Amino acid sequence: MIKYSLSCDSAHSFEGWFSQGADFEKQRADGLLNCPVCGSATISKSLMAPSVSTARAREKRHGVAMDAARAQAMAKLKAAVAEIRANAEDVGERFPEEARKIHYGEADARGIIGQASFGEVRELLDEGIEIAPIPVIPDDAN
Numbered sequence: 001m002i003k004y005s006l007s008c009d010s011a012h013s014f015e016g017w018f019s020q021g022a023d024f025e026k027q028r029a030d031g032l033l034n035c036p037v038c039g040s041a042t043i044s045k046s047l048m049a050p051s052v053s054t055a056r057a058r059e060k061r062h063g064v065a066m067d068a069a070r071a072q073a074m075a076k077l078k079a080a081v082a083e084i085r086a087n088a089e090d091v092g093e094r095f096p097e098e099a100r101k102i103h104y105g106e107a108d109a110r111g112i113i114g115q116a117s118f119g120e121v122r123e124l125l126d127e128g129i130e131i132a133p134i135p136v137i138p139d140d141a142n
Contacts (some may be wrong), residue, residue: 001136008035009042017136029120074137081134088113094121116121 004024006016012035018024024045027033033043088111091098095114101107113134115122124131 003019004045005046006033007046008038008040008044010035010038010040012037013046019136024119030122032118032121032127077135078137084111084134085113087111090114096124099124099129099131100127103127 002018002021002023004016004018005013007013014036016024016033018027022034028043031041034041035043050076091112091114093115095116096111098107098114100114102109102112116131
C-alpha cells in the first residue's frame with residue numbers, strides 16, 4: 001500500500017491509500033476521488049517525505065498505541081467492514097453482473113460484495129446503480 005497526502009482545490013488536506021502508484025492517477029481520471037470535507041473531485045497529491053522503514057521506525061510504529069480517538073475510529077471502521085462482509089454475498093468478479101441484475105429486478109435484492117475494475121465501476125455509476133467501495137484497512141493499523 002502507498003499512502004499519499006492529498007488536497008482538494010479548496011485546500012482541504014487528507015490521506016489516501018493506493019495499492020500502486022498508478023492507482024491514484026487512474027482513480028482521479030475516472031472521477032472516483034472526492035474530498036471527504038467538501039466533496040470536490042479536483043484532487044492533487046501534496047508534497048510529502050518518503051517513508052523509509054528502519055528497525056527503529058518499525059519499533060515505534062508497532063510499540064506505540066495510536067491516540068484514543070484514532071483507535072476508536074479504527075475500531076468502528078473495522079466493525080463496519082466486518083458487518084458488511086458478514087451480511088453480504090461475495091460474488092467475486094461477477095459483481096458488476098450481479099449488481100445490474102439486482103438493480104433491474106432480474107435477481108432478488110440482497111447485499112453483495114465483490115470486485116470490479118475502474119471502468120466497470122464507472123459504468124455501474126453511470127447507469128444509476130448505487131455502489132460503494134469497502135475500505136482496505138492497512139495491516140499496520142490493525
